[in-house]
Amino acid sequence: MRFFGKTKIDFIGKRRIAFAISLVIILAGIVSLVINKGPKYSIDFTGGVAMELELTPVKEGAQAVDIQAIRDALINAGIEDAEIQEIKGAEGKQLVLIKTQIVGDMKDKTSTKVIDVIKKQFPDNVDPATLIRLQEEVGPKIGEELKGKAILAIFWALLGIILYIWWRFELTFGLAAVAALFHDVLITIGIFSLLGKDISLSIVAALLTIVGYSLNDTIVVFDRVREDLKLYRKEPYGSVINHSINETLSRTIITSLTTFVVVLSLYIFGGSVIHDFAFALLVGVVVGTYSSIFVASPLMVEHFNKKEKKLGSRTKKK
Amino acid sequence: MRNRKMRGLIILVVLLVTAYYFLPLVVPNLPSFWTTKRLKLGLDLQGGSQIQLEVDFTNSELSVKEREDAIKTAYEIIRNRIDQFGVAEPLIQRVANTNRIIIQLPGLKDPSRAKDLIGKTAMLEFKFVASSEQMQETYETMDKFLQENIEKYEFLEEFSDINETDEVVDVLGTEEEMDDESYNNAMIFTDLTTSETGMPLQIDYKHLAKLKSLLKDPLFLQNIPTGLQIALGKDNKHDPYSARDIYILHKSAEITGKSLDNAITKIGQGYTAKDKGPYIMLEFKKTGAKKFKNITGQNIGERLAVILDNIVFIAPTIESRIPDGQARITGNFTIEECHDLVIVLNAGSLPAPVNIIEERTVGPTLGSDSIKAGILAALIGMAFVILFMMIYYGLSGLFADIAVIVNVTFIIAVMTMLEGTLTMPGIAGMILTIGMAVDANVIIFERIREYLEAGKTIRSAVDSGFRRALVTILDANITTLITALVLYQFGTGPIKGFAVTLSIGIVGSMFASIVLVKAIFDGFVTNTAKDKLSI
Numbered sequence: 033m034r035f036f037g038k039t040k041i042d043f044i045g046k047r048r049i050a051f052a053i054s055l056v057i058i059l060a061g062i063v064s065l066v067i068n069k070g071p072k073y074s075i076d077f078t079g080g081v082a083m084e085l086e087l088t089p090v091k092e093g094a095q096a097v098d099i100q101a102i103r104d105a106l107i108n109a110g111i112e113d114a115e116i117q118e119i120k121g122a123e124g125k126q127l128v129l130i131k132t133q134i135v136g137d138m139k140d141k142t143s144t145k146v147i148d149v150i151k152k153q154f155p156d157n158v159d160p161a162t163l164i165r166l167q168e169e170v171g172p173k174i175g176e177e178l179k180g181k182a183i184l185a186i187f188w189a190l191l192g193i194i195l196y197i198w199w200r201f202e203l204t205f206g207l208a209a210v211a212a213l214f215h216d217v218l219i220t221i222g223i224f225s226l227l228g229k230d231i232s233l234s235i236v237a238a239l240l241t242i243v244g245y246s247l248n249d250t251i252v253v254f255d256r257v258r259e260d261l262k263l264y265r266k267e268p269y270g271s272v273i274n275h276s277i278n279e280t281l282s283r284t285i286i287t288s289l290t291t292f293v294v295v296l297s298l299y300i301f302g303g304s305v306i307h308d309f310a311f312a313l314l315v316g317v318v319v320g321t322y323s324s325i326f327v328a329s330p331l332m333v334e335h336f337n338k339k340e341k342k343l344g345s346r347t348k349k350k
Numbered sequence: 351m352r353n354r355k356m357r358g359l360i361i362l363v364v365l366l367v368t369a370y371y372f373l374p375l376v377v378p379n380l381p382s383f384w385t386t387k388r389l390k391l392g393l394d395l396q397g398g399s400q401i402q403l404e405v406d407f408t409n410s411e412l413s414v415k416e417r418e419d420a421i422k423t424a425y426e427i428i429r430n431r432i433d434q435f436g437v438a439e440p441l442i443q444r445v446a447n448t449n450r451i452i453i454q455l456p457g458l459k460d461p462s463r464a465k466d467l468i469g470k471t472a473m474l475e476f477k478f479v480a481s482s483e484q485m486q487e488t489y490e491t492m493d494k495f496l497q498e499n500i501e502k503y504e505f506l507e508e509f510s511d512i513n514e515t516d517e518v519v520d521v522l523g524t525e526e527e528m529d530d531e532s533y534n535n536a537m538i539f540t541d542l543t544t545s546e547t548g549m550p551l552q553i554d555y556k557h558l559a560k561l562k563s564l565l566k567d568p569l570f571l572q573n574i575p576t577g578l579q580i581a582l583g584k585d586n587k588h589d590p591y592s593a594r595d596i597y598i599l600h601k602s603a604e605i606t607g608k609s610l611d612n613a614i615t616k617i618g619q620g621y622t623a624k625d626k627g628p629y630i631m632l633e634f635k636k637t638g639a640k641k642f643k644n645i646t647g648q649n650i651g652e653r654l655a656v657i658l659d660n661i662v663f664i665a666p667t668i669e670s671r672i673p674d675g676q677a678r679i680t681g682n683f684t685i686e687e688c689h690d691l692v693i694v695l696n697a698g699s700l701p702a703p704v705n706i707i708e709e710r711t712v713g714p715t716l717g718s719d720s721i722k723a724g725i726l727a728a729l730i731g732m733a734f735v736i737l738f739m740m741i742y743y744g745l746s747g748l749f750a751d752i753a754v755i756v757n758v759t760f761i762i763a764v765m766t767m768l769e770g771t772l773t774m775p776g777i778a779g780m781i782l783t784i785g786m787a788v789d790a791n792v793i794i795f796e797r798i799r800e801y802l803e804a805g806k807t808i809r810s811a812v813d814s815g816f817r818r819a820l821v822t823i824l825d826a827n828i829t830t831l832i833t834a835l836v837l838y839q840f841g842t843g844p845i846k847g848f849a850v851t852l853s854i855g856i857v858g859s860m861f862a863s864i865v866l867v868k869a870i871f872d873g874f875v876t877n878t879a880k881d882k883l884s885i
Binding site for chain 1: 394402460461462465469556559562563590591705706707708709710711712713714715716719720722723724726727728730731732734735738739741742743744774775777778781782784785786788789792793796799800821822825826827828829830832833834836837839840845848849852
């Protein structure tokens with residue numbers, strides 16, 4: 033079986049359209065980031081309290097808990113800025129996500145206080161054995177440190193990649209690949225900002241994974257470009273690179289498809305803990321595939337074209 | 351031919367080792383030597399708490415060497431406390447080159463007890479309660495101080511309004527008439543520390559945080575009359591929202607925890623509230639007992655407060671000399687509370703306070719939900735990939751499927767061999783690898799198809815396909831490996847788990863698709879598919 037035989041799609045000719053689309057999406061993300069004053073960091077980076085509690089009625093006739101009632105109870109206890117959200121639980125479980133800042137300092141045990149309030153106010157919905165599903169309290173100092181570490185990690189990953197591609201290909205390839213990676217990461221962060229989703233430690237891990245995946249994709253195309261440039265010495269850069277993209281298109285689509293479906297399975301069935309992580313990967317797989325076809329390779333064409341203008345065309349030179 | 355034999359041998363060894371470590375997971379009742387190494391589940395999957403502590407040297411004058419010793423002592427004491435607390439397989443680690451300690455407590459349902467236990471400095475002190483004149487003086491001083499400095503303490507504004515102080519009870523029962531001038535002064539501290547029921551020296555729960563911030567404020571502390579201190583009474587676990595007592599104490603300790611020999615939990619059998627329920631029996635060392643005898647003998651009628659970590663537990667009046675070096679701490683204890691206090695008293699006090707700077711707890715229900723969800727997601731993803739490859743590439747796709755299955759078992763086997771910890775992100779890494787594992791084979795198969803279309807023979811198309819794809823696969827995977835290694839370097843627990851499974855998965859998939867699938871192809875092409883290849 034095969035989806036398509038030999039294709040001759042003019043990707044390179046349409047590159048300006050692709051650049052425009054990318055630009056619009058990136059700009060939308062940047063606007064959202066500016067309006068919201070940067071990404072919405074999770075407590076991993078800001079410090080704070082996050083917990084997931086199960087409030088399924090335990091006594092006969094008990095009602096589901098109203099979110100506003102929880103908010104009021106917390107305000108009465110001096111916890112004023114809580115962000116409360118109901119999340120979907122299996123088998124009719126009522127699960128509630130509560131995020132708040134640390135009131136006082138870590139010694140004042142904000143998370144324990146929240147639990148005490150819930151236990152006291154909603155005794156009909158509290159089974160002590162299953163109440164706490166997740167309880168996280170992170171001090172501000174840890175958050176600051178992690179932020180620094182995360183930025184360093186992204187820096188080192190990108191540097192390692194540029195160096196490796198520089199060594200294996202040439203610098204142009206490396207820079208084009210890294211430009212595509214920035215493109216992917218920016219779009220993913222932008223989409224997270226547009227949807228109001230938190231950037232947590234695991235999302236940073238997802239971003240780095242996207243970097244790895246997108247690069248994987250890009251390199252398969254580049255590898256073909258390197259090969260074809262040697263093979264078709266008379267052809268202009270644009271058409272050689274377009275040819276390479278078409279040759280690898282089948283592989284690009286199939287691998288993206290299998291990866292997309294597994295990540296989709298993780299997103300749908302993988303449970304609440306991994307949900308946002310899987311979402312970031314989903315976005316990453318789509319954007320990463322797109323960028324290796326429409327961003328990385330066309331950027332090289334742009335670069336080579338400029339070089340041609342300076343040095344005369346490739347065909348004439350040979 | 352020799353190369354082929356070599357390759358066959360390598361494949362055989364890898365498969366055998368994989369099977370050896372994978373089997374215990376699926377076959378029950380294997381002999382015990384076989385199951386010594388097992389795959390541990392991370393806290394996020396089995397439930398439990400991770401607590402990160404920092405030994406706090408901000409107010410200490412210890413030298414670098416003394417600090418190092420203090421961290422070691424703190425580590426030992428905390429380990430001791432957790433041992434006695436009774437959690438299965440706790441993990442207590444110093445974070446290298448820092449003053450931090452990470453504690454993992456698997457399967458713990460209620461982390462708040464453990465937190466209390468760990469965070470206690472366990473500084474036991476006996477101090478005298480101040481005389482009523484000294485209390486009066488303290489109250490007047492603090493009222494005056496707050497009145498004059500109210501702009502620094504905005505959170506006390508509600509008490510600075512004179513109209514609301516109508517109902518003020520003369521706190522300490524002195525019968526002086528208030529003159530006009532003092533009436534014009536709001537008695538902020540007095541109001542703050544009088545409960546709604548009118549009890550002096552008691553603070554309502556809703557105002558507790560305000561008093562706590564006052565007691566942390568250096569300027570406020572400076573203004574307390576010399577030699578005295580203000581301390582809070584113990585909370586009541588049976589009624590956590592009730593008003594708390596306040597004590598004015600002499601600052602210097604008469605006896606400290608250093609004189610303590612042993613502490614035990616006892617249950618009172620009496621009928622009055624005081625004699626009923628659990629209490630703690632303290633036994634002093636010889637020197638401590640002698641000191642205790644003298645102090646109690648010389649101060650009959652005075653109140654002696656028992657203080658642990660700056661909280662007053664009880665402050666009984668000394669009725670007679672206590673000769674046997676034994677003291678009882680009573681007071682609204684729950685059994686758990688008593689049990690935990692005894693642990694910290696016996697394990698000794700920490701050389702410096704420790705602060706909890708991070709805490710993450712996963713309940714058992716979320717953990718088991720995550721495992722179920724992870725396995726379901728993995729199975730569905732894997733089923734899709736396997737079916738897809740079979741349909742799209744026919745028999746060759748089936749070979750690639752063998753590679754996928756080998757790769758997944760390989761990851762689990764290597765994790766078991768390294769006695770690694772499987773976390774939820776680790777499962778995610780594994781699932782991602784399933785998707786990416788076929789990539790190498792897709793690259794190879796697409797190449798072979800191209801060469802077949804170009805008119806090459808099956809034999810040479812397969813050989814060149816694998817050879818040419820090898821370069822691409824290496825380049826593509828090494829870059830992913832670079833990011834995985836960076837992730838490992840930077841990550842904490844769960845992210846490390848993700849990086850590990852991803853790395854093992856990349857190596858495994860390269861082995862499976864380049865070596866294993868090639869071997870199957872070689873055998874297959876030479877024997878059966880000389881004329882037609884299903885790809």
